[in-house]
Amino acid sequence: MEIPHQRLIYFQLTVETGSIRAAASRLAIAPSAVSRQIALLETAVDATLLERRRDGVCPTPEGELLLDYCHRRTRLDRHFSDALDAYQRLETGQITLYVGEGFVGDLIGHPLREFTESHRGIRLKIDTGSTREIIEAVVNDEAHIGLMYHEQVHPHLRFWQSTRQPLVLLMAPHHPLAESGSDPLTLAALADHPLALWHPGHGVRELVDLAFREAHQPLTVGIQTGSLEVLKHSARAGLCATLLPRFAAARELEEGSLVARDVLGQHFTQANAHMVTRVGRRMPRAGLQLLRHLQHWMRAFRCDDVTLDA
Known part of the structure; x- marks a missing residue:
């Protein structure tokens, strides 16, 4: 069953204010419009939702069930909005990195320590592997970011930075x-x-x-x-x-x-260290922030002036 969200708002506000006229006043629309939407809602659920009394309206047992659904949906909407807001402020989320073993000491020291201190809600998952494994993980979206050595080009990789590392x-x-x-x-x-x-x-x-x-x-x-x-x-x-x-x-x-x-x-x-993501993948904001942070702080990406910014 698909119920338009606007009709649920009309119903909930009518119950909370105690009358169709009061709900219409809050919504700045005609009472007939509120009545029409509630009637359509009753048709959709095949039940009478409001009981009319001398002093206004109150929900029927079926209306009580729908009102509880409205409250739970409102809480879910608020939870999603709060979670999305925190994610966009770089407070939550997970970033997965797949890196060559030679990058670990460079990565784990100052660069990641400073980043995690600034973004305490961000979880990091770090795996190590060969160049082939790194490419496979990034191309298959098992990792957001890959740090690898020597490989020069790949049709499915975006090379954010390449630095000469003989x-x-x-x-x-x-x-x-x-x-x-x-x-x-x-x-x-x-x-x-x-x-x-x-x-x-x-x-x-x-x-x-x-x-x-x-x-x-x-x-x-x-x-x-x-x-x-x-x-x-x-x-x-x-x-x-x-x-x-x-x-x-x-x-x-x-x-x-x-x-x-x-x-x-x-x-x-002529060998290079590379920082890569998959071509076309939309990176989370925290991932973009981490890319820029690593570009600035890792030895592997600031020891030479030969860089490629895609």
Whole structure:
């Protein structure tokens, strides 16, 4: 049964004021118009809703049921209006991010702490995965925002910002390559040392494999892993050097437990960090606010002047 909202208002106001004439006065319309709308309402529900008395009107038992429905509908309308207002003021809602593991330290520190302190009603869901998993999550609307490395273009992704983040060699301060000067290293120099690398198929590993293959240099793999922490621990312990963007080991570089050397090669120097959403997806206001906040505060997106704002 579909009941026009306006007829419910006429009925409720008539009951609350006690007469059709008083309700018409409140509505600034003729009493006959109110009577006509209530008659149509009674026809729609197939029941008499008002009982006329000497001093006005009162609801019949069926009218009491409809009046209770009106009150509950009014509360639901008010609840929806309040919830929508809070959502639009960025006080409530959930934002889902799918990010490469190398972004986690950069993301969780100052950027998210400041954002959550300013938007305490916003819930954040954060998952990590490979570039392929990030793309799939964003394209399938499982995530509002993706942070990924290396991928350049995709027909279903909007690249909000892309920032040059070269792959560098990370190693312990006592590693032989850390003490061999300050000039960029060649792939031939790296070929003589074991490296801790992501498993085959990972985006960064594909970049490394491609660079060594095109340079016709052997790649000496000392450790393979799916964990960023294993890569960094291996480098800190001096077991192997590893290849990562600087932002993925910012804390270790600041404290001096790791040092970085640039590596020659277009595949390494042209790599980018990307902030993406799905093309055509309407972002919640809080999501747009978070995008701008991360663009400003994350190291991965403010270390270079090469940016693309779509």
